[in-house]
Amino acid sequence: MDMSGPEQLEGMHVAAFTRANNEPDTIFHAQHIPDSLMDMGAQTAVTALYQTALPVGGAVLELMAGALSHYPQEAQFQRVVGLGVAKAALEANPILNERIVQDLNDEPTLPFEDDSFDAVTLCDGLAYLTQPLAILMEIVRVLKPGAPLILTFSDQFHAAKAVAIWQALEPADRVRLVSVLMSRTGLAELDTGEVVPPEDLTAWRDTVHAVVGRKPRT
Secondary structure, rough: OOOOOOOOOOOOOOOOOHHHOOOOOOHHHHHHOOOOOOHHHHHHHHHHHHHOOOOOOOOEEOOOOOOOOOOOOOOOOOEEEEEEOOOOHHHHHHOEEEEEEEOOOOOOOOOOOOOOEEEEEEEEOHOOOOOOHHHHHHHHEOOOOOOEEEEOOOOOOOOOOOOOOHHOOOHHHHHHHHHHHHHHHOOEEEEEEEOOOOOOOOOOOOEEEEEEOOOOOO
């Protein structure tokens, strides 16, 4: 697989994973605030999912991490690793006990041993990956057998940095795209869902989409 540029996957347009803005992510995201485009209601919905899906006392990895994680405050983990492009944002995140600065579009190989983590989370990040299949394969490698990848996203994204196919699809089709990519890398027991904002809460406008898959046990 060519790691020098955007992936070209069978059955998808050759430019599917290209982006309008090719400025290095380390520069772009250092200049663009807020850390999360999700509103508070959506962030709370992600935290609620993590409460039920993350392994208490386990080792967890947050990919494309920033200053704000959505992990439950009361949760206790053996190890919490954050990998992202902005050093200052990672250092400002109080829940992390290990921090790694890495641009996954520049280097998709994860610096961890096989079968290292009890869960991996990726929140509002897949839209920006130019080599999603390579990175998902790496996620499968570092997950322990039976452990989940919890992938969440809202309908908000930085248009300049999101890949072409993400911008072209409707939300439901983005869920299908994520499911296809996860299936291609061997993740199993895929479970999809969404949380729609209640009509009486005006401060919550963002629908949250989730796809959870597990590394096969054999």
